[in-house]
Amino acid sequence: xxxxxxxxxxxxxxxxxxxxxxxxxxxxxxxxxxxxxxxxxxxxxxxxxxxxxxxxxxxxxxxxxxxxxxxxxxxxxxxxxxxxxxxxxxxxxxxxxxxxxxxxxxxxxxxxxxxxxxxxxxxxxxxxxxxxxxxxxxxxxxxxxxxxxxxxxxxxxxxxxxxxxxxxxxxxxxxxxxxxxxxxxxxxxxxxxxxxxxxxxxxxxxxxxxxxxxxxxxxxxxxxxxxxxxxxxxxxxxxxxxxxxxxxxxxxxxxxxxxxxxxxxxxxxxxxxxxxxxxxxxxxxxxxx
Numbered sequence: 001x002x003x004x005x006x007x008x009x010x011x012x013x014x015x016x017x018x019x020x021x022x023x024x025x026x027x028x029x030x031x032x033x034x035x036x037x038x039x040x041x042x043x044x045x046x047x048x049x050x051x052x053x054x055x056x057x058x059x060x061x062x063x064x065x066x067x068x069x070x071x072x073x074x075x076x077x078x079x080x081x082x083x084x085x086x087x088x089x090x091x092x093x094x095x096x097x098x099x100x101x102x103x104x105x106x107x108x109x110x111x112x113x114x115x116x117x118x119x120x121x122x123x124x125x126x127x128x129x130x131x132x133x134x135x136x137x138x139x140x141x142x143x144x145x146x147x148x149x150x151x152x153x154x155x156x157x158x159x160x161x162x163x164x165x166x167x168x169x170x171x172x173x174x175x176x177x178x179x180x181x182x183x184x185x186x187x188x189x190x191x192x193x194x195x196x197x198x199x200x201x202x203x204x205x206x207x208x209x210x211x212x213x214x215x216x217x218x219x220x221x222x223x224x225x226x227x228x229x230x231x232x233x234x235x236x237x238x239x240x241x242x243x244x245x246x247x248x249x250x251x252x253x254x255x256x257x258x259x260x261x262x263x264x265x266x267x268x269x270x271x272x273x274x275x276x277x278x279x280x281x282x283x284x285x286x287x288x289x
Contacts, residue, residue, distance in 0.1 A: 076123055081113040091125065091143045096229025101268055105175045107226040110267040119187040122146040144231050145224060148185040150194035151238040153214075156248050160277035164202075165251070168272040180238075191215065191237045199243055201258030202273050207244035214240035251276040 078084040089095055101108030115121035124144045154162040164177040183198030192210045199208045216238045224232040256270040
């Protein structure tokens, strides 16, 4: 595989460093730009290496403020789900789009279209000729779905962590989760703003206190569970929080009041969340869809 021209790599690095110079606060836009640069740098290496190792993790502890005033970079938008389908199909090694929304627990093409146009998801088109020793496919590309996720770790008075055990989707499917409260971030949101919104939309509570110094970030590369066959990069922003008014013991459920408005006509959305308290979150599955 030919290496990416040095001016492109340098330009990408310069772009995100100039937009958020060190030691600036961590923010959604910085990590999105960093992910793009890392992706291109990764693809410029030897052909023998895969695009991205599934379930890889990178973690860093950050305790500085989580706000930013950087303007969002331009992003891809599509006029309709059909235009998104026409664009995405040629760039995947096989055509999985027909399975989206049909496979239990997955979401539809309409959901992806809404996510992209709202800014919750970025689709990166990366050069890729790996696996082609002849070089005949030079100029082809691979799609990477990049999602910034706010994860809120809520504890009760006994120190137990609140996890979402499962969901009921609008099509009647039960989707198992076993992970803390999480929410895809909007491009203009600070982490604490996304955390408060997640608590309001999924738990129906407004009294939220973010624990100072609790912020952590890590990045994971894995195939998407919501859109099978679509490579994904998840930039996970975790904070600890106190939330007033939640049951202290047992299991309980809440109604979703944020996701379904735009997706109600054709998309698949969450109707109900089911929660429980656990003693330790070390064994939680890594699913952030």
